[in-house]
Amino acid sequence: MKRRRWGRWLGWGLLGAAVLGVGVFLTLPTIVDRRMNTVEQAPPYVASERARALHERLFIADLHDDALLWSRDLLRRYSYGHSDLPRLVEGRVGLQVFATVTKTPKGMNFERNASDTDSITMLVMAQRWPVRTWDSLLERALYQSERLHAAQAGSEGRLRIVRTARDLSALLAAPPGKGLLGAVLATEGLQPLEGRLENVDRLYDAGFRITGLTHFFDNEVGGSAHGWDKGGLTAFGRQVVQRLQERRMIIDLAHASPALIDDVLAMTTRPVLVSHTGVKGTCPGPRNLSDDHLKAIARTGGVIGIAYFEGAVCELSIAAIVKAIRHAADVAGVDHVALGSDYDGAIRVAIDTTGLVLLTQGLLESGFSDDEVAAIMGGNVRRLLLQELPPG
Numbered sequence: 001m002k003r004r005r006w007g008r009w010l011g012w013g014l015l016g017a018a019v020l021g022v023g024v025f026l027t028l029p030t031i032v033d034r035r036m037n038t039v040e041q042a043p044p045y046v047a048s049e050r051a052r053a054l055h056e057r058l059f060i061a062d063l064h065d066d067a068l069l070w071s072r073d074l075l076r077r078y079s080y081g082h083s084d085l086p087r088l089v090e091g092r093v094g095l096q097v098f099a100t101v102t103k104t105p106k107g108m109n110f111e112r113n114a115s116d117t118d119s120i121t122m123l124v125m126a127q128r129w130p131v132r133t134w135d136s137l138l139e140r141a142l143y144q145s146e147r148l149h150a151a152q153a154g155s156e157g158r159l160r161i162v163r164t165a166r167d168l169s170a171l172l173a174a175p176p177g178k179g180l181l182g183a184v185l186a187t188e189g190l191q192p193l194e195g196r197l198e199n200v201d202r203l204y205d206a207g208f209r210i211t212g213l214t215h216f217f218d219n220e221v222g223g224s225a226h227g228w229d230k231g232g233l234t235a236f237g238r239q240v241v242q243r244l245q246e247r248r249m250i251i252d253l254a255h256a257s258p259a260l261i262d263d264v265l266a267m268t269t270r271p272v273l274v275s276h277t278g279v280k281g282t283c284p285g286p287r288n289l290s291d292d293h294l295k296a297i298a299r300t301g302g303v304i305g306i307a308y309f310e311g312a313v314c315e316l317s318i319a320a321i322v323k324a325i326r327h328a329a330d331v332a333g334v335d336h337v338a339l340g341s342d343y344d345g346a347i348r349v350a351i352d353t354t355g356l357v358l359l360t361q362g363l364l365e366s367g368f369s370d371d372e373v374a375a376i377m378g379g380n381v382r383r384l385l386l387q388e389l390p391p392g
Helices: 001-036 049-057 085-090 120-126 139-153 163-175 199-205 233-246 258-267 293-298 318-332 355-363 370-388
Strands: 061-063 093-100 159-161 179-186 208-212 251-253 272-275 303-306 335-340
Touching: 001 120, 001 303, 049 355, 049 370, 061 251, 061 272, 061 335, 061 370, 085 093, 085 179, 085 199, 085 355, 093 139, 093 208, 093 370, 139 159, 139 179, 139 199, 139 233, 139 272, 159 163, 163 179, 163 370, 179 293, 179 335, 199 208, 199 233, 208 272, 233 251, 233 258, 251 272, 293 303, 293 318, 303 318, 318 355, 318 370, 335 370
Parallel strands: 061 093, 093 179, 159 179, 179 208, 208 251, 272 303, 303 335
Antiparallel strands: none
């Protein structure tokens, strides 16, 4: 009798442990999100009257946000992470580029990573993404596109996906004060192509208009600044660049190795951008741009988005971000500099998106004119997208 009772207790104990384990597994993404997407200075953010007045008049665009990776609902306001629709609207953001993360190596670092491991699979499973995403990087990108489209459908017109220049023009023509947000889809590396050129068209059809070529590891397209070999474009990569230009999908050189940047610049006939980066002139680092690359990217007519995390600007402060922007503007020209926060990219930053008025204030205090601030905060991105997106 005691054995049966002990066996029953053991069985219930094992079941309880299993249920507890599943519960911990399913709550893991929220725990990770809370711990990794943090801010140095918590809201509310107080700025000068001059900065607030100018900020209210600006069209603000940010070139990189990884919010689609996490289980948060874009339409709800959260007390953690860096962005969501309510907070973006409060920060006066008019257009946000949402990137799709599909793979990151285990033990990820800025110096050197192999491509044979993946930390995203566990996150995908814990967040209960469709089974088709568990072993396909393409399906992970497509599913994040589906999530953005679902948010648009549930937003009552407040969130609008921008696929064409006509879409952007319609967004810009909307009466001010409506709290509208334009959204552009981007890839964080082109490993979702899975080595097949026709998958460029699948990404295009899913709404992708900006394409980062590499992330934290070398892939079939070319070398990463953090990769093992850090090479240039592969033969397949050259085909991909050609197809991207034919489809008017804007090439993003964030995370690209110097050799990859050189190879793309040698063959591109259209402007390129760097969505989220730092500059070596203020913060040396393997993924930050040299002055030569700043000038070369500007010569294509492209823009450089300055990121906010420590590896990009060497300090978690508005002053460090402004210093990087000032250097990029001095070297490349003010018409080629933009914002590229890297919000929700498993990083710590100075402010969340509701605090962008402090960046407006920092730019003013550093000597930029109102018109120059307007260009940096969003005007340059607006110009590039109106020029380079498919007409519609």
